[in-house]
Amino acid sequence: DAKTTQPTSMDCAEGRAANLPCNHSTISGNEYVYWYRQIHSQGPQYIIHGLKNNETNEMASLIITEDRKSSTLILPHATLRDTAVYYCIVRVGVYNQGGKLIFGQGTELSVKP
Amino acid sequence: DTAVSQTPKYLVTQMGNDKSIKCEQNLGHDTMYWYKQDSKKFLKIMFSYNNKELIINETVPNRFSPKSPDKAHLNLHINSLELGDSAVYFCASSQRSRISGANVLTFGAGSRLTVL
Numbered sequence: 001d002a003k004t005t006q007p008t009s010m011d012c013a014e015g016r017a018a019n020l021p022c023n024h025s026t027i028s029g030n031e032y033v034y035w036y037r038q039i040h041s042q043g044p045q046y047i048i049h050g051l052k053n054n055e056t057n058e059m060a061s062l063i064i065t066e067d068r069k070s071s072t073l074i075l076p077h078a079t080l081r082d083t084a085v086y087y088c089i090v091r092v093g094v095y096n097q098g099g100k101l102i103f104g105q106g107t108e109l110s111v112k113p
Numbered sequence: 114d115t116a117v118s119q120t121p122k123y124l125v126t127q128m129g130n131d132k133s134i135k136c137e138q139n140l141g142h143d144t145m146y147w148y149k150q151d152s153k154k155f156l157k158i159m160f161s162y163n164n165k166e167l168i169i170n171e172t173v174p175n176r177f178s179p180k181s182p183d184k185a186h187l188n189l190h191i192n193s194l195e196l197g198d199s200a201v202y203f204c205a206s207s208q209r210s211r212i213s214g215a216n217v218l219t220f221g222a223g224s225r226l227t228v229l
Contacts, residue, residue, distance in 0.1 A: 032215050041223075043203050043220035043222050044220045045220070046218065
């Protein structure tokens, strides 16, 4: 079972910031939060990950709350090409000992003109 | 250069046939995965291999047999195909960062299997 919960869908106006929330209240102290997205008919694409500190890269920013129980992915200037399903993921189990990234339902983001 | 490549991209076959999907990664990663995405769009992990050793097997019917001849390849063979096997199958690879411990997956473009 996925360890994260996300809204099913969100809309965003083109050019505006898209803020996608995620709850991961059972995350353990050393687990990263990963964000991926899947544009229709393509393979999932890595966006960003974080542990405790906020992170930024060329695609997005990740804001993690101090208690690490939730995070927000920010696309600063959404474009129509950002329309996709966004997945917030936390590892279940130990890497190389059966640990795995389980994808939940994700948030379907629609960027509108 | 495609990092994770899958072949074929599309596969249409009859029930009862046996088919294979091949996956290759040129990223030097030590772990490879197969995920299945059904018509409801849920991505479910099926198998994972680390250094050619099977480490994840998610209650997948034994008609599905993964094979990893080396770290760069993970193939999926499916026997006696059923209608319910129709889905998009994604291969992925990863390497845990020795510095941060993070594990980022790189996915292939997917192989759409249609069983008639």
